[in-house]
Amino acid sequence: MSGPTDRSWRVTRRTLGLSALAALGGTAAGTWPRWAFWRTAAGASLAALASLPQAAALRALGARIVGEGMDQGLEARLEAKLAPDGYDAAVARDRAAGRFVTVDGWRVPETAALAAVWLASAGQSR
């Protein structure tokens, strides 16, 4: 028997699963070849996520949303968001443009959600 939280989690997974995040990242992944990030300074912005003041909160958030299919093209999508001017600016752009994904019902800027997943799974080989 599933309770509200279980149902909520399933909805979240449906929302974030192979649809929303893939869709939001698909364009970026296609436009920005993955190898390019790791050969430029932009790659450094990904690594810099760990030193953000919000890193602990992002990891906690990521623990709620990391799951099957979530890591597909993750770095490429995230790098595309961060490359111009870093995390805070990317989140601000998402907010201004209304780009959100849903985590347990909360509307989270796409960049924050991607960063959360990345940080929650940091250390794993990609």
Next chain:
Amino acid sequence: MFLDGRTPPGGAALGADLAIIGAGAAGITLARALAGRGLKIALIESGGLEWSEAAADLGAGSLGEQHYGDLAYVRLRQFGGTTGHWGGWCRELDAIDFEPRDFVPLSGWPIAKSDLAPFYPEAQSILQLGPARYDDFAAVAAEAKAEAPIAPGGDMEAVLFEFSPPTRMGEVYRAELEQSDVAVWLNTTVSDIRLSDDLTTVTGLVLSRDGAPPLAMAVRHVVAACGGLSNPQLLLNADSQVAGGIGNAHDQVGRCFAEHPIVETFAAILALGPATGAPFAFRDTSVGNRRYRPAFQPSAAARRAKGRLSTLVTINEPGPAFDPATGGFDRWDEARLGPQATGAAIAALSGAGPLRLHYRSAGFETRPNPDSRVTLTAARDRFGGRRIKLDWRLSDADLDDYLANLEDLGRAFAAAGTAVIRIDPEARARYRADTSWGHHHMGTTRMGDDPRVSVCDGDGRVHGMANLWIAGSSLFTTPGAANPTLTIVALALRLADRLKKAFAP
């Protein structure tokens, strides 16, 4: 003058130039507006000066599948009507609410807001409100020395409710009516409406009362002002000469019952305002001796562009508080807010000081639905009138519009850096079980130009009848999202104006 229907004065035959059935917001407004003009006015109320179980029982009935309150208690049968426990929420309907909209079947009032606008100021006064400032959010916020919570000009706009004290009309206007030339008949229930032989004119009313035989009252004009449940009940029960009831030739009486679904826990926001956790958007504010509550709704342009119904979202008092030091909230309701770990992470991500969660309350507009209706049952009250069944129908399409409006509001809050929104992923599943209501009974004798889909014309006169009028929110062609009392009073004033012409020599 107050009379008790159980012990009426004997002697002369009863008669009235105008009989107003129901002494609530509409009926009292009409009586006051027409008093002192030499007309013989009878204001007939089935209850007394105080609430009683005996009077409430006359409103009892049954429900369809959708849960709702006990019909005996969802409105007050007493002098003053339901203003006796009214919350005082006031806001005009918007101009777009009156317009035909191709995405709202059966929309389009036979009057425009401009037809009603001349009567709103006096309605404000009757309900002890200040000058209307419902769409003056920025100025009121400035006077309250507060910042606007969302940017102006977007799809969502900040607007205002004003609170009436609230005006208990049975108390505030009792002395005035007692001293007027209006005869207020208490404990008197209209149990039949008698018509002329050609069935186009009301000639009399049958008045029932406890402990005594019915009385007959001859009338020149009649206004039914009994509310959105009892107006159709009255017309449908008046079938002694017309099968199916008066005004019901096209089987429209009682249809299109509308309420404002109230969903308080379907959404929450994490307010990112000042350390007080109570920026202007999230609490009532007083300017002078007026009390306002901010609300958020889709702009008229956005409604048209997106084919969207309206929603009026208000923010409830603060709920759980987040303490950055501990990284958690002081309390939590997982069933309504999801896992606390996610909420705490969202709060911590904000990087601000103490934060508060608020539930968001909303009443939203619904599409007219002919299957959402009031009908009569075989059960009878003690005066022989058939009791009603309310079959309120909720529509998934209406909920979809509400949720879409919430999404837009969430984007507006986020863009302004004011708040983070949460919408319950289970909202659709919870809709029918967890929806409350505003005690707003609307649409059951709706106005319209086409008698095939309406009961009254744009003046509130029952189609095909020369002297039978309706007052109250049962006239609403579409419900809008605003609370109805202010518009009920404005419509009653407009009807009073119309009746003055009818009685003019």
